[in-house]
Structure formats: structure tokens, C-alpha cells
Amino acid sequence: MATTPVPVLDGDSCPKLQMEKRVKNVFVTQPEDPRGRKKEKMCVPATTETSSKLLEAGVKALKRTLIARKQAELHELDVQLALKTQDFRSCMEALASRRSELETQQRQSKEEEMKFEKFVAEKEEKRQRALKQCEATLEQNILKQRRIEDLTEQLTKLETRRHILKQRTDKNKIYEDYLMKTLDRLPSLPRHNSSESLAVPIIRRHETLSVTHQGLLQRLRRMEAEVERQWRQLQNMKQQHSIATLMSSKELSELHSELESLREKNRQVEVNLLMKRGASREKVEEVGKLLMAVNNLAQECYIPEFGPLEGMSVLTMMDMVKEFVLDKADTERRLRRLDSCSTATLTDKPWRKSPKSIGSKTQIKSSSKASKISDSSN
Structure with missing residues (x-):
């Protein structure tokens, strides 16, 4: 609102009242004024103007006074409005600075949260690696222990077989001695007929059977080793399956807990959204009532x-x-x-x-x- 300067009332602009000196009127019934004794020559000015001119001059002066007072009030209202505007701007600046500080704090908190999540993820990854390494070491120790047990069992079997073969050799020693004595007692034969002796085919047959027996024993050992290896592989697969099942159940429980937390957050967000919608609806109703009141006042x-x-x-x-x-x-x-x-x-x-x-x-x-x-x- 534009302000107009307060007009200065000039004494020359107002019509001058022409006064004349005349003797003070004293009623007969009133006692004589004692002040008149000291100042007998005191004169009371009297106006020569008519009453209509005096009223017009008074109305004009009163009009100027009212206009000046009105302008002064308007100026005071403008000053108050400027002060209120300045206070409002200062409040808005303070709110903007506070909002920027809150945004900065929120950004810092988000960064710290991301760093913490990254730190937790790294720690979880390290823990998973350490757990896998520990499991691999445990499996290797189990395999080595089983290998030691297998070798110990094989050594025991070999010792038992050696003892059995030694007993069998000692048992068949008498037959070897008998054959050697028989050969010693037989007449000497020519060198070219030595291969046609009766003992040579028997010895060769025995050697053939012994070689076949050794081959069968080696084949049996290989088959036993293959069966043992397949059995160990089956056990390893069962153990890995159990570990994978445990890990999957753990991940499933973690995902289930995360799902529950997300559902709870969604419910909280829905409640907050409903509350905000109700508050905004109340604000709209209040603004509508206020606008209706302003329209009614404007009409009045x-x-x-x-x-x-x-x-x-x-x-x-x-x-x-x-x-x-x-x-x-x-x-x-x-x-x-x-x-x-x-x-x-x-x-x-x-x-x-x-x-x-x-x-x-x-x-x-x-x-x-x-x-x-x-x-x-x-």
C-alpha cells in the first residue's frame, strides 16, 4: 500500500480571523471583577467574521487534521506491515537454514548407514569365507583320518596275509624237501631232456596259477579301493547336501525376518500416510471455511x-x-x-x-x- 506524506498545515492557508478590541462585557447582576481594578484597560478581541465563515474554516481545519491523522495511521500500519514482513522473512530464512541442516544431517546419516551396511557385508563375507575354509579344513582332516584308518586296515590285512602265507609256506616246506630229495635220488638225465622232466610242468602250472592269483588279488584290491572311493564320495556329497540345506534354511530364515520387517515398515508407512491424508483433509476444510468467511465479510x-x-x-x-x-x-x-x-x-x-x-x-x-x-x- 502506497503511503502519502503527511501534509503540513500552514498557518497562512487558513483564513485569518479579524479581531477587534472592545470593552469587556459585564452583566449588571454580576459583581465587579477584582481583576478589572488592576487592569482596567484589558481588551477582549472580537471577531468580525460571521458564524458561517467560522464554521467553514473550522470544518476545513478539522478535515485537514483528520486527513493528516488518517495518513499517519496508514503510515504506522505500513511500518507495522514492513516489520511483520521482515519478521516473516527472517523466520523463513531460519526455517530454510534449519531445513538445509536437517537435509545435511539426513544425508550424513544415510552415508553412515551405507558405510555401516557395507562394513557388515564385508564382515559377513569374511565370516562366510572363514566358515567355508574351516569346513574345507575339517573335510580334509576327516579325509586324512579316513585315509589313515584305511591304510592301517590295509596294513593289518597285509600283515595277516603275510602271516597266513608264511604258515602255508612253512606247511608246504616238507613237500618241497620231499621233491628235492626225490630229484636228488633220481638218475641224472641228459641236459636236453631236462625240460621234459615231470616236475617242470607242475612248477610252471604253479607259477601260472600264482600269477593269476596275484592278478585276481590286485583286481580285487582295485575294486575295493573304487568302492571305498565311491562310498567316500557319497559321504562327502551327503555332508555337502546337509551343509547346503543348513545354509539355505539360514538364508530362508533371514529373508523371512527381512520380509516381516518390511511388512511392518509398510504398515507403519500406510498408517502415517492415512494420518497425513486426514490432516490435509482437515486443513483443506479449514481453508475452505476461512475462504467462505472472507467472502461473506467481503459481501457485507x-x-x-x-x-x-x-x-x-x-x-x-x-x-x-x-x-x-x-x-x-x-x-x-x-x-x-x-x-x-x-x-x-x-x-x-x-x-x-x-x-x-x-x-x-x-x-x-x-x-x-x-x-x-x-x-x-x-
């Missing part, structure tokens, strides 16, 4: 100088209501002041009744016109 306090009411904004309506209220208050104050002045005048000088009433009406009309002019200029 309509001033034609502000233009048509249909396309008027809310701030313009508030300004119009403020101007209407201020105008009504100012009119009421002036009416009360004029009523008091007229009452005092009627009690003191009854012969000035009609000009005073005419002046009060003229003053009311002129003040209303001045207020409309000041509102249109603002």
Missing part, C-alpha cells in the same frame, strides 16, 4: 472503489474489509466527538444550534468523501 463490507467482487482476490477482499472497518471506526469516533461538541455547544449557546448541526452534517459528508479519496489513492 463491499466498497465499489475496489472493483467487482467476482474476480477479486482474497488479499484484496481483506484489504477492503480492513478499509471498511477503519472507515466505520473513524466515522463512529467523529460522530461521537461531534455529538459531544454539539451537546456542549447547545448547553452553552443555544442560539448556535442550527449552524452547528449544518456544520456537523457538512463535516460528516466531507470526511466520508476524504476517506473515499484517500482509499482510491491508496
Whole structure:
């Protein structure tokens, strides 16, 4: 709202009252004034102007005074509005700085949370690697222990077989001695007929059977080793399957807990969203009620100088209501002041009744016109 400077009332602009000296009037019934003894030559000025001119001059002076007071009040309102605007801007700046600080803190907290999650993930990965390494070491130890047990069992079997073969050799020693003695007692044969002796085919048959027996024993050992290897592989597969089952059940439980936490967060977010929607609905209702109240006030306090009411904004309506209220208050104050002045005048000088009433009406009309002019200029 534009402010206008307060006009300075010049003493020369007002019509000068022409006063004349005349002797003080004293009623006969009144006692003589003792002050008149000391100052017998005291003169009371008397105006030569008529009462209508005096009333017009008074109305003009009162009009200027009211205009100046109105402009001073408007200036004070503008100063208060500027102070309120400055306070509002300072509050908005403080809120913006607070919002930036909160955003910075939120960003820092998110970064710290991401770092912590990364740290937890690294620790979990290290733990998984250590667990896998421990499991691999345990499997190797189990395999080595089984290998030691197998070798010990094979050594025991070989010792038993060696003992059995030694007993069998000792048992068949008498047959070897008998054959050697028989060969010693037989007549000597020619060298070319030595291969045709009866003992050579038997010995060769024995050697063949012994070689076949050794081959069968080696084949049996290989088959036993293969069966043992397959059995160990089956045990390893069973152990790996059990470990994988445990890990899968653990991951499944973790995912289930995460699912429950996400469901709880979703429920909380839904509750917060419903609460915010209810608050926003209440705010919209309050704003609608406030706009309806402003429209009703604008209709009650309509001033034609502000233009048509249909396309008027809310701030313009508030300004119009403020101007209407201020105008009504100012009119009421002036009416009360004029009523008091007229009452005092009627009690003191009854012969000035009609000009005073005419002046009060003229003053009311002129003040209303001045207020409309000041509102249109603002």
C-alpha cells in the first residue's frame, strides 16, 4: 500500500480571523471583577467574521487534521506491515537454514548407514569365507583320518596275509624237501631232456596259477579301493547336501525376518500416510471455511472503489474489509466527538444550534468523501 506524506498545515492557508478590541462585557447582576481594578484597560478581541465563515474554516481545519491523522495511521500500519514482513522473512530464512541442516544431517546419516551396511557385508563375507575354509579344513582332516584308518586296515590285512602265507609256506616246506630229495635220488638225465622232466610242468602250472592269483588279488584290491572311493564320495556329497540345506534354511530364515520387517515398515508407512491424508483433509476444510468467511465479510463490507467482487482476490477482499472497518471506526469516533461538541455547544449557546448541526452534517459528508479519496489513492 502506497503511503502519502503527511501534509503540513500552514498557518497562512487558513483564513485569518479579524479581531477587534472592545470593552469587556459585564452583566449588571454580576459583581465587579477584582481583576478589572488592576487592569482596567484589558481588551477582549472580537471577531468580525460571521458564524458561517467560522464554521467553514473550522470544518476545513478539522478535515485537514483528520486527513493528516488518517495518513499517519496508514503510515504506522505500513511500518507495522514492513516489520511483520521482515519478521516473516527472517523466520523463513531460519526455517530454510534449519531445513538445509536437517537435509545435511539426513544425508550424513544415510552415508553412515551405507558405510555401516557395507562394513557388515564385508564382515559377513569374511565370516562366510572363514566358515567355508574351516569346513574345507575339517573335510580334509576327516579325509586324512579316513585315509589313515584305511591304510592301517590295509596294513593289518597285509600283515595277516603275510602271516597266513608264511604258515602255508612253512606247511608246504616238507613237500618241497620231499621233491628235492626225490630229484636228488633220481638218475641224472641228459641236459636236453631236462625240460621234459615231470616236475617242470607242475612248477610252471604253479607259477601260472600264482600269477593269476596275484592278478585276481590286485583286481580285487582295485575294486575295493573304487568302492571305498565311491562310498567316500557319497559321504562327502551327503555332508555337502546337509551343509547346503543348513545354509539355505539360514538364508530362508533371514529373508523371512527381512520380509516381516518390511511388512511392518509398510504398515507403519500406510498408517502415517492415512494420518497425513486426514490432516490435509482437515486443513483443506479449514481453508475452505476461512475462504467462505472472507467472502461473506467481503459481501457485507463491499466498497465499489475496489472493483467487482467476482474476480477479486482474497488479499484484496481483506484489504477492503480492513478499509471498511477503519472507515466505520473513524466515522463512529467523529460522530461521537461531534455529538459531544454539539451537546456542549447547545448547553452553552443555544442560539448556535442550527449552524452547528449544518456544520456537523457538512463535516460528516466531507470526511466520508476524504476517506473515499484517500482509499482510491491508496
